[in-house]
Amino acid sequence: MSRTGLFSRAGLAVAGCVTLLLGLSGCFTERQNEGAKLYATHCASCHGDQGQGLERLIPAVAKTDYIALHRAELPCIVRKGMKGPLTVNGIAYNQVMPGHEDLTDSQITNLLNFLQTNWGNTNQPYTIREASELLGRCNGSDGQ
Structure with missing residues (x-):
């Protein structure tokens, strides 16, 4: 094999790897901001676009x-929503929060991880397994 043939094969191999990696990163980046998008779609209208809530309501x-x-x-x-009293940062609330049965376990995980790690919250992210197991407690896991 000629020296130029060897280099062109190596170049093709490198190009193939780069294409594969770029394709894989596209898969991950599509879900990278999913939690923020889900929050904006399902939560922001009540809890605020920056998570600030609405006064004492x-x-x-x-x-x-x-x-x-x-x-x-x-x-x-x-998943199921809630009603009844709760206290957040020392302030009492008593409203109904609708559930989001349409979200998959994976989407709930991404949404909660967005909340766990943004706007001054510095909590440990959930794994999909943990979220699904916790959803199982309320018969809310869809296994997705």
């Missing part, structure tokens, strides 16, 4: 103790 999700203190309940709250 709807609790904030930014800089909140509730997200850290109620980690195990959050997946079911997103």
